Amino acid sequence: MTFLQINNVSKSFGRVWAVRDFNLNIESGELVSFLGPSGCGKTTTLRMVAGFETPTSGVITINGDDITNKPPNQRNVGMVFQSYALFPNMTVAGNVGFGLKVAKKPPEEIKKRVDEMLELIHMSEYGDRYPHQLSGGQQQRVALARALALRPKVLLLDEPLSALDAKIRVSLRSEIRSIQQKLGITAIYVTHDQEEALSMSDRVVVMNMGEMEQVGTPFEIYNFPTTVFTANFVGTLNTADGEVVDPAKGVLAVDGVQFESASDMQNKKKGDKVRIAIRPERFNFVAQEKKANIVDCTIENINFLGSIVRIEVKVGKTNFIVDTFNNPFLDLPNIGDKDQITCSRKAVLVLED
Amino acid sequence: MKIKNIWAWIILMIGLIYFFLPLLATFEFSLKMIKDRYTFEAYRVAFTDPQFYQNFGYSFFWALLTIVFSLLLVVPTAYWVHWRMRKMRPWVEFVTLMPFVVPAVVLVFGMSRLYGGGLKVFGTPILVLTGTPILLIAGYVVLSLPYMFRAVDTGLRAIDVRTLTESALSLGAGWRVIITQVIFPNLRTAILSGVFLTFAIVMGEFTFASLLYWPAFGPYMEEIGAMRAYTPQALAVVSFLLTWGSIGLMQWIGRGSVQEVAAVH
Numbered sequence: 001m002t003f004l005q006i007n008n009v010s011k012s013f014g015r016v017w018a019v020r021d022f023n024l025n026i027e028s029g030e031l032v033s034f035l036g037p038s039g040c041g042k043t044t045t046l047r048m049v050a051g052f053e054t055p056t057s058g059v060i061t062i063n064g065d066d067i068t069n070k071p072p073n074q075r076n077v078g079m080v081f082q083s084y085a086l087f088p089n090m091t092v093a094g095n096v097g098f099g100l101k102v103a104k105k106p107p108e109e110i111k112k113r114v115d116e117m118l119e120l121i122h123m124s125e126y127g128d129r130y131p132h133q134l135s136g137g138q139q140q141r142v143a144l145a146r147a148l149a150l151r152p153k154v155l156l157l158d159e160p161l162s163a164l165d166a167k168i169r170v171s172l173r174s175e176i177r178s179i180q181q182k183l184g185i186t187a188i189y190v191t192h193d194q195e196e197a198l199s200m201s202d203r204v205v206v207m208n209m210g211e212m213e214q215v216g217t218p219f220e221i222y223n224f225p226t227t228v229f230t231a232n233f234v235g236t237l238n239t240a241d242g243e244v245v246d247p248a249k250g251v252l253a254v255d256g257v258q259f260e261s262a263s264d265m266q267n268k269k270k271g272d273k274v275r276i277a278i279r280p281e282r283f284n285f286v287a288q289e290k291k292a293n294i295v296d297c298t299i300e301n302i303n304f305l306g307s308i309v310r311i312e313v314k315v316g317k318t319n320f321i322v323d324t325f326n327n328p329f330l331d332l333p334n335i336g337d338k339d340q341i342t343c344s345r346k347a348v349l350v351l352e353d
Numbered sequence: 354m355k356i357k358n359i360w361a362w363i364i365l366m367i368g369l370i371y372f373f374l375p376l377l378a379t380f381e382f383s384l385k386m387i388k389d390r391y392t393f394e395a396y397r398v399a400f401t402d403p404q405f406y407q408n409f410g411y412s413f414f415w416a417l418l419t420i421v422f423s424l425l426l427v428v429p430t431a432y433w434v435h436w437r438m439r440k441m442r443p444w445v446e447f448v449t450l451m452p453f454v455v456p457a458v459v460l461v462f463g464m465s466r467l468y469g470g471g472l473k474v475f476g477t478p479i480l481v482l483t484g485t486p487i488l489l490i491a492g493y494v495v496l497s498l499p500y501m502f503r504a505v506d507t508g509l510r511a512i513d514v515r516t517l518t519e520s521a522l523s524l525g526a527g528w529r530v531i532i533t534q535v536i537f538p539n540l541r542t543a544i545l546s547g548v549f550l551t552f553a554i555v556m557g558e559f560t561f562a563s564l565l566y567w568p569a570f571g572p573y574m575e576e577i578g579a580m581r582a583y584t585p586q587a588l589a590v591v592s593f594l595l596t597w598g599s600i601g602l603m604q605w606i607g608r609g610s611v612q613e614v615a616a617v618h
Contacts, residue, residue, distance in 0.1 A: 088539055
C-alpha cells in the first residue's frame with residue numbers, strides 16, 4: 001500500500017524551477033534513493049517532504065494525511081543531515097533524547113528509548129560523550145539514532161555519508177540499510193553517489209534538472225537505462241550515434257559496423273538516427289566467448305584499475321570501452337593489436353532522449 | 354630574520370611605552386595626594402564618597418538595562434539573518450557600524466530633538482521620550498551595537514545555524530525551545546563577550562549621560578576632575594581596571610570554547 005505520496009510537486013525559486021512535476025508513490029517500509037548530480041532537485045524534493053520548503057504546487061501525503069503545508073515540527077519526519085547537525089552543547093544521550101524531551105515523554109521512557117537507540121547503533125557506552133569527542137562516523141550514527149528515537153513515520157537522509165571517508169561510508173551504508181530494514185521504516189535517501197544508491201535502495205529515482213529521469217530497482221536502473229542521462233550518470237557507459245538498418249530484426253549500424261539489439265524498435269523505421277549504449281562489462285573478446293554481435297576492433301589503450309582491466313578499442317571510427325575482470329593469467333592484448341569484440345543483443349540498448 | 358625580530362621587539366616596546374607610560378604617570382600621580390609620600394589616599398577619598406557609589410550604581414544599572422535590550426535586539430536579529438536572510442547580512446552589518454561613523458554627540462542631539470517633541474502628528478508632539486531613561490538606554494544600545502552584533506555574529510558563524518535549527522525542527526521543537534536550548538547555549542561565549550564589551554562601554558560613557566542629564570559614572574568623573582586633582586586620577590585608574598577586568602573575563606571565558614573547537618578539528 002502506498003504510504004508516502006508526492007503528487008505533481010513543483011518548486012520554483014523566483015524564475016528558476018528546482019523541481020518540476022514530481023510524482024512518486026513510496027510503499028511502507030521501502031527505501032527509495034534520489035540520485036542525481038548537484039542542482040538536480042533531489043535535496044529540494046527531500047526538503048519539501050521534511051517541510052523546510054513549501055511546494056509551489058502539488059500535494060504530499062503521508063499515510064493519507066496531507067502534510068503539504070504542515071510545519072516541519074508537526075510532521076513526525078526524522079531527518080539525518082550531511083553535516084550530522086548534532087547539538088554541540090548536549091551529550092550523545094542528550095541529543096538522542098532531545099525529540100522525546102520536546103515531546104514531553106516521561107524521563108523513564110526517555111532513558112529506556114535512548115538506551116535502545118544507542119544499543120541499535122552499537123554505542124551504548126558513548127552516552128555521556130559530547131559530539132566533539134566522537135569521530136565523523138560515530139556522530140552520524142548518533143544523528144541516525146536521534147532521528148529514529150521519535151519513531152518517525154518517514155526517515156529522510158540527506159547525503160548522510162558524503163562527509164565520511166570511503167571505508168566508513170561503505171560500512172555505514174550497510175548499517176543504515178540493516179537498521180532501516182530491521183525497523184521497517186519508510187525512508188528516502190538523497191545521494192549523488194550511484195554506488196550508494198544502487199547498493200542500498202529498493203528503488204532509485206534518477207533526477208536531472210528538476211525532473212525525474214527514471215524510476216526503478218537498482219537492477220533496472222543499471223541494466224536497462226531508458227534515457228541518455230540515466231545511462232551516462234549511472235555507471236560507465238559506451239554511447240554512440242547509430243542508424244536503424246532493420247527495425248524488425250533490431251539491426252543498427254554505427255559507422256557502418258552493424259550491431260543487433262534486443263531493444264524494442266517497433267516505432268523506428270529504416271534510416272532513423274538513434275543513440276545506442278553498451279556497458280563496458282557486456283563486451284567480451286571473441287576469443288573468450290562468442291556471441292551475436294562480432295565486430296572488428298583495434299586496441300587503443302589499456303588501463304589497469306585493480307579488480308578490472310579497462311581496454312579502449314576502436315570500432316570503425318567510434319571508441320568503445322571494454323571492461324574485463326582482472327586475472328593474473330589473463331592474456332592481455334597489446335596496443336595496436338587487431339581483435340574482435342562481441343556482446344549479446346540484450347546488451348545493445350537503444351536510448352530515448 | 355634576527356634583524357626582523359629586533360625591529361618587531363622595538364615596535365612592540367614603543368607601543369607598550371606609548372600605551373602604558375601615561376597610565377603609569379596617572380597611577381603614580383594618583384598616589385601623591387599626600388606630599389612626599391606614596392599613599393592610596395586618593396582611592397580612599399574616592400571610595401568613601403557616597404556620590405561615587407551612587408553614580409557607579411547608576412552606570413551599573415544602565416549597563417544592565419543596555420545589555421538586556423541589546424541582547425533582545427541583536428540575538429534574534431543576527432539569528433534570523435543567519436537562518437533566513439543571509440543576503441541581508443552585509444546591510445545589517447553596515448547598520449551596526451553606524452555608531453563608528455556618526456559621533457555620539459550628533460546622535461544624542463538628533464535623538465533628543467526628534468524624541469523631545471520634534472515628532473508631531475497634526476501639530477501634536479508624539480513619542481516624547483526626554484525625561485525618561487529610554488533615550489539613554491536606546492543610545493547606549495546603538496553605541497554598543499557594533500560590538501554586540503559582531504560578537505554574536507562571530508558566534509553564529511561558528512555554528513551551523515541553519516542545520517541545527519532544521520534538525521531541531523524535525524525533532525518537533527518549537528521556536529522557544531530552539532532559541533533557548535539549541536542556539537543560546539551554543540552562543541554563550543559569544544554573548545558573554547558582547548555583554549562584557551557593552552558593560553565596559555556603558556560604565557565609562559560620558560556624552561549620552563551628560564547631555565541627557567542622567568547620573569552616571571562618566572559625568573561624575575568629569576565633575577570630580579573639575580574640582581579635585583588626585584581623586585579623578587584614581588577614578589581613571591579604577592575605570593581602566595574595570596575595562597581590563599571585563600576584557601580579561603571575556604578572554605578567560607572565550608578560552609574554553611577555543612580549546613573545544615580545537616579539539617573538534
